[in-house]
Amino acid sequence: MFDIDVSKSLPTFSLRIAATSDARVLGIVGPSGCGKTTLLNCVAGIADPDRGRITLDSRTLFDSSQSGLRVPIADRGVGFVFQDGLLFPHMTVEANLRYGFHAHGPGPGFRDVVDILELGQLLSQRADTLSGGETRRVAIGRALMSAPRVLLLDEPLTGLDRRLARITLAYLQRVLEAFELPAMYVSHSISDVLLLCEEAWLITDGELVTQGSPRAILMHSAAAETFATRHLENVFMARPAETTREEFTTFLVGDQPLVVSGAGSASGSEAMLSIYGTDIILARKKPELISARNVLRGRITDVTAAGQRMLVGVDVGADWIVQLTQSAIDELDLKPGADVYAIVKASAISVAEPRVRAPAPT
């Protein structure tokens, strides 16, 4: 699917990436300024590598050895979603969406895209009057409308607050599932990549450090420096259970209930939930008389050092990652295979409004 071997000199470092991947959704992760966006720009044709080869979906887009083969941007068949959406500000939402309609071949219908991204109410609005979250949704829709062979997403959640970022992420996940589109997803947030991507490449200072499943990347020692200081968020989809109380909504994680406060009225559709890895407590015995609303059974899947902290993978019906100290690991004797209880306060769980409908037919 992705076959990239490029090098490019930049003012502060050189980008040298040589890797292949068969993943449908490939994550590119790394710290700010490591060359992620430059790599994506090279794939899109916005920037040219000094030398190398770029092949997407068996189609060579750039090859410096083939007498400088360089497919123009407009003919590459890529849909690009920029960091800040970059809508055409003088046009309406509908004009933005229709700008490149089926430019790269037959693709999703206008109404399908509008429906799945819930853009119907916005169609007549000018693009420069939209909020940040709406802007990203329209930008995703506009790229989809062009019927790209590959979707390139350059940190599309940057600049959004946590709630809006989660809602937009939920839309993005639905879109990638519904249209089964290959995608490269650039992010400095491993949490997003864990949810969306089948494989990830970790880039630091322009070099590919490692590649593998997002979870393996997170657990890789080389990732420690990149992600240890960040708040690691567990993002997962969950369906609301039937029983809800006034101030709480109960979701199901596997077969276990997860009580969330202030979720509002869940309408039966899946919602995106997130919990920081630092907000989860692990216990070896089931606690009693505890104020936290959630005590979930789980099993430890892996334990990895990540800088000053340890990352513990726990399977509670969803794969959670918990950040703990080494002393806590030692005292509780936490090892892969060990049974544990994960304790979470209802107020520590964030819910993206469950507005996303089931995927549209392709």
Place this chain on the structure above:
Amino acid sequence: MTGATTLAGTGDLSAIALSIRVSCAAVVVMIVPGVLLATWLARTRSRCRPIVEVVTMAPLVMPPVVTGFILLIVLRSLPFDILFTWWAAVFAAAIVSVPLLIRTTRAAIEVIDPRLPHVAATLGASRLRSLRTITWPLAWKGIVGGVLLAWARALGEFGATIVVAGNIPGETRTIPLAIWTAIQSPTGRSVVPLIVAAAALSAAAIALSEWLVRRTSKGGNVVRHRR
């Protein structure tokens, strides 16, 4: 005789009408090459850019008579003869005023996010479509402002015009040339109506241009989203 002709005289009215016609024709002649050149200068990374900048801006700072002299040599070398005709006055006014159109248009294009044409390209747009639907519509205030400014400059053009077009009544005698002729005249005819007309037209054009340019530079065309 109408009130207007009593105040200004038929020669004055002819000069005013000719000036408006010449400056409008000059704008028509310069607008396409001027906007294209401004677009190129705003976006190119070519090494030739400094040279093109100097050449295009030179008429703005050179003495107009020198510009007229260079234009005289160029027009003489053409296979057809337009020297000392209405067309020569149009070309003189266009050459002298086009730098203002280029400068203003270029500034308006430079404030547009340079990634927008890339977005258009990923959506399959050709370069021309991207310019036509994104860059120029977003820069329209700057382009119109530049056109008005250039029009006002063309209206007041004197030095280059007299070199290549002469001072032929009804043919090439524009407002500045009519004023100059009146001042030279031993009868001492009043130039006040011509001066008032020239000042009023120029002031209106510049005021409108400034208003548009100010609106552009305030970011009316730049992508700004609420977050």
